[in-house]
Amino acid sequence: MSHRNLLKLCVFVTALWSFHSHAEDPHAAVFAESNYPSAIQCASCHPKVFWEWAVSNHAYSSISPMFHKFEQALNSLASGTIGSFCVRCHQQVATQMGEPREKALWERSDISREGVTCITCHRISNEFGKVNGERHVMPAPINAPVYGAGTGNAIEQVLTNADKYEVSVLTDDTAPTNDQWSVIHTKPIEFTQISKSEFCVSCHQVAVHPGIKLEVVWEQYRASPAADAGITCQDCHMGKVPGEPAGYDTWPIAIVNGQTVGDPNAKHSNHLFYGPGYPIAHPGLFPFNPKAIKWSIDDWLKFDYRSPWGEPKWEEKIEKGLIKAEFPEEWSNREDREEARYVISLNYKLLEDKKKSRIEVMENSMHIDGPFFSSKMETGKSLKFSYNIKNKDSGHNLPSGSLGAQPELWFNVALVDPDGVTVWETGYVDKYGDMADIHSLEVAAGTIKYDKQLFNLQTKFLTTNVKGTDREMYLPVNFDVDQLPHIRPAGLPTSVINHPPLIRMEGRSLPPLSSRKVDYKVPGKLITKPGKYTLQSRFRSRAEPIYFMKFVGATVDMEQSINEWMIDIHPYAAEFEIKNGKKNKVDKNTYPGYVAK
Ligand code: HEC
Ligand code: HEC
Ligand code: HEC
Ligand code: HEC
Ligand code: HEC
Numbered sequence: 001m002s003h004r005n006l007l008k009l010c011v012f013v014t015a016l017w018s019f020h021s022h023a024e025d026p027h028a029a030v031f032a033e034s035n036y037p038s039a040i041q042c043a044s045c046h047p048k049v050f051w052e053w054a055v056s057n058h059a060y061s062s063i064s065p066m067f068h069k070f071e072q073a074l075n076s077l078a079s080g081t082i083g084s085f086c087v088r089c090h091q092q093v094a095t096q097m098g099e100p101r102e103k104a105l106w107e108r109s110d111i112s113r114e115g116v117t118c119i120t121c122h123r124i125s126n127e128f129g130k131v132n133g134e135r136h137v138m139p140a141p142i143n144a145p146v147y148g149a150g151t152g153n154a155i156e157q158v159l160t161n162a163d164k165y166e167v168s169v170l171t172d173d174t175a176p177t178n179d180q181w182s183v184i185h186t187k188p189i190e191f192t193q194i195s196k197s198e199f200c201v202s203c204h205q206v207a208v209h210p211g212i213k214l215e216v217v218w219e220q221y222r223a224s225p226a227a228d229a230g231i232t233c234q235d236c237h238m239g240k241v242p243g244e245p246a247g248y249d250t251w252p253i254a255i256v257n258g259q260t261v262g263d264p265n266a267k268h269s270n271h272l273f274y275g276p277g278y279p280i281a282h283p284g285l286f287p288f289n290p291k292a293i294k295w296s297i298d299d300w301l302k303f304d305y306r307s308p309w310g311e312p313k314w315e316e317k318i319e320k321g322l323i324k325a326e327f328p329e330e331w332s333n334r335e336d337r338e339e340a341r342y343v344i345s346l347n348y349k350l351l352e353d354k355k356k357s358r359i360e361v362m363e364n365s366m367h368i369d370g371p372f373f374s375s376k377m378e379t380g381k382s383l384k385f386s387y388n389i390k391n392k393d394s395g396h397n398l399p400s401g402s403l404g405a406q407p408e409l410w411f412n413v414a415l416v417d418p419d420g421v422t423v424w425e426t427g428y429v430d431k432y433g434d435m436a437d438i439h440s441l442e443v444a445a446g447t448i449k450y451d452k453q454l455f456n457l458q459t460k461f462l463t464t465n466v467k468g469t470d471r472e473m474y475l476p477v478n479f480d481v482d483q484l485p486h487i488r489p490a491g492l493p494t495s496v497i498n499h500p501p502l503i504r505m506e507g508r509s510l511p512p513l514s515s516r517k518v519d520y521k522v523p524g525k526l527i528t529k530p531g532k533y534t535l536q537s538r539f540r541s542r543a544e545p546i547y548f549m550k551f552v553g554a555t556v557d558m559e560q561s562i563n564e565w566m567i568d569i570h571p572y573a574a575e576f577e578i579k580n581g582k583k584n585k586v587d588k589n590t591y592p593g594y595v596a597k
Contacts, residue, residue: 150190154262310341378581418531
């Protein structure tokens with residue numbers, strides 16, 4: 001092990017140690033003096049906030065493998081001209097510390113792994129507007145003030161009774177040497193913008209090119225009924241009901257060395273930041289778990305989490321020589337494997353809880369009415385029906401359409417006949433998991449039918465071709481004849497080239513509180529048997545299209561995870577009778593081989 005790695009390990013272990021036991025800690029001073037304190041330090045007094053944040057997409061923004069694949073692909077295509085544009089938001093603290101964008105995650109400072117971490121929001125005292133993530137986090141050690149809503153008033157009580165709470169604001173030689181003492185920040189300073197929607201703008205509204213906005217939540221919100229009513233982003237994303245402005249949970253703001261301070265029923269803002277997004281990193285690397293950091297990123301990436309490594313029963317068989325397995329050197333020790341497996345099981349629990357909240361926030365965001373039938377319900381007759389989809393969220397579009405053409409939200413409807421056979425379906429997927437639209441590799445290869453009635457709320461990028469026609473594309477990088485690959489504006493103004501901007505976005509999302517009717521028609525020739533039919537419907541939400549993941553060079557494991565963790569929203573089955581009408585033959589080739597559950 002190199003000297004640097006060894007040092008890193010010491011620092012990790014020390015952090016872990018002080019977080020759990022407050023035992024003697026020779027590195028305490030080093031930590032306390034760091035100008036960019038880690039979330040692990042805040043965790044010792046703000047445990048509830050910490051564990052919510054630890055599984056949030058904010059905590060994920062730097063570790064995200066999809067972020068790195070996408071960021072690298074874009075920089076390669078654009079000959080490096082993207083520069084630090086992406087990392088300054090996803091790895092804000094690291095960028096500010098001067099770490100170059102191309103620096104590998106495992107070579108970076110520990111804090112840079114934490115993405116949008118505590119200090120990214122609580123060491124901000126300037127009101128930033130639409131700055132595409134160019135904010136400034138105040139560099140200061142743990143004992144400097146933090147910025148907050150000014151909810152609590154107990155800090156004085158703690159500071160004036162430092163002995164009782166075993167805290168100190170000192171980090172130098174004059175600091176008390178007692179093992180139990182923690183370094184605390186001085187009085188939190190009230191920063192009123194943190195309670196307002198404007199606080200989120202600097203990162204949640206992103207423009208990169210005329211016609212291309214990677215984040216649009218803010219501009220939608222600004223014109224929304226929620227904004228008029230004074231409902232904030234925080235009210236829906238940090239309250240007690242995911243996605244609804246239904247008030248907040250209560251909890252003490254801080255628990256210092258086991259002692260609750262201040263109001264035990266203070267307002268608590270949930271730091272999970274509810275949303276449909278989800279991590280697909282190695283489960284040893286994310287959720288951010290202090291128990292996991294005793295192993296380096298490299299070590300974790302060598303732990304085959306999809307295998308039974310570290311499961312006691314399986315390990316027992318290895319021990320007895322009943323089965324054989326090979327391990328890399330880092331994981332040659334059984335105890336290590338078992339401990340790692342335990343950490344992974346804790347992380348899975350956190351991911352399952354997050355999944356529940358993802359389903360909740362999405363179910364709270366929409367109302368589905370239907371099916372409404374508008375045709376004769378007879379064999380041999382076309383079956384016409386519709387659903388009404390409503391965006392119940394008064395704050396922004398469903399989905400916001402942020403993040404370019406990535407997040408997918410589509411309607412999957414299947415008609416199941418009296419024998420349990422699916423005779424018709426829309427919103428089905430190809431063998432990779434993609435919808436059967438023009439991006440599907442299987443549609444392109446002709447091995448699966450194009451889904452003509454697909455209802456998909458995903459935003460698309462449109463590019464203008466040489467002849468002036470539009471085409472859906474998946475990446476907003478201009479690499480055609482007009483100019484060199486470049487994400488900055490075109491060299492010529494629109495008035496000269498006489499066509500719309502070469503690339504733009506086409507939103508298909510539902511504005512706040514609006515509805516859209518979706519009409520479907522099942523050809524009569526598919527309805528041959530009289531009896532009880534079922535229409536099965538569900539909305540499906542996935543963070544990334546598989547074709548796009550392939551395009552940016554995602555690994556097979558990443559593709560698998562993105563499919564495994566996707567969610568179904570409002571699954572519903574409607575039963576109805578089809579009477580005997582004109583007989584007709586089924587054409588087996590007109591529907592894909594979907595098997596109903
Ligand atoms: C100004 C801040 C900002 C910048 C700059 C930015 N992002 Fe993001 N990014 C976000 C936000 C906010 C989200 C979450 C949006 C949502 O869920 O609607 C996000 C989400 C993502 C996600 C999906 C979540 C995940 O981690 O898998 C990817 C991938 C991503 N960004 C890649 C990029 C790339 C590549 C760039 C550079 C071209 C970039 N981002 C630039 C703010 C930013
Ligand atoms: C994306 C920004 C963001 C991040 C990241 C963030 N916070 Fe907060 N934090 C907020 C907002 C917004 C509030 C609520 C302000 C209000 O009440 O109006 C808040 C409130 C708090 C409070 C008040 C008590 C409570 O329970 O609500 C504490 C303490 C706190 N944060 C600590 C932390 C710690 C520790 C971390 C890291 C583990 C963290 N925050 C990460 C934005 C953030
Ligand atoms: C040694 C304990 C300790 C540590 C470590 C600590 N805090 Fe605090 N924090 C407190 C106490 C005590 C309060 C006051 C609680 C009250 O007023 O009820 C507080 C209050 C806050 C508040 C103000 C909440 C409000 O709205 O009034 C914020 C924000 C905050 N801390 C963030 C952080 C962050 C971020 C870190 C890590 C960089 C951190 N804290 C580390 C003990 C700690
Ligand atoms: C420093 C930049 C930054 C600030 C400030 C910020 N965010 Fe984020 N936010 C991000 C990034 C980056 C992501 C996505 C990270 C990822 O998944 O890779 C994100 C993700 C989210 C998500 C999860 C979306 C999903 O699909 O699950 C929500 C919700 C969210 N932010 C809400 C807020 C709110 C509300 C505020 C203001 C209180 C806020 N954010 C402030 C950068 C920021
Ligand atoms: C009235 C409640 C409400 C308000 C206000 C609100 N949101 Fe949301 N938000 C939701 C719901 C519900 C969802 C889940 C449905 C969806 O994806 O649109 C969501 C989803 C999101 C997502 C992730 C997925 C997406 O749609 O792109 C982000 C990021 C987000 N909100 C950020 C914000 C920010 C930033 C603000 C303030 C500028 C805000 N929200 C205001 C309710 C709200």
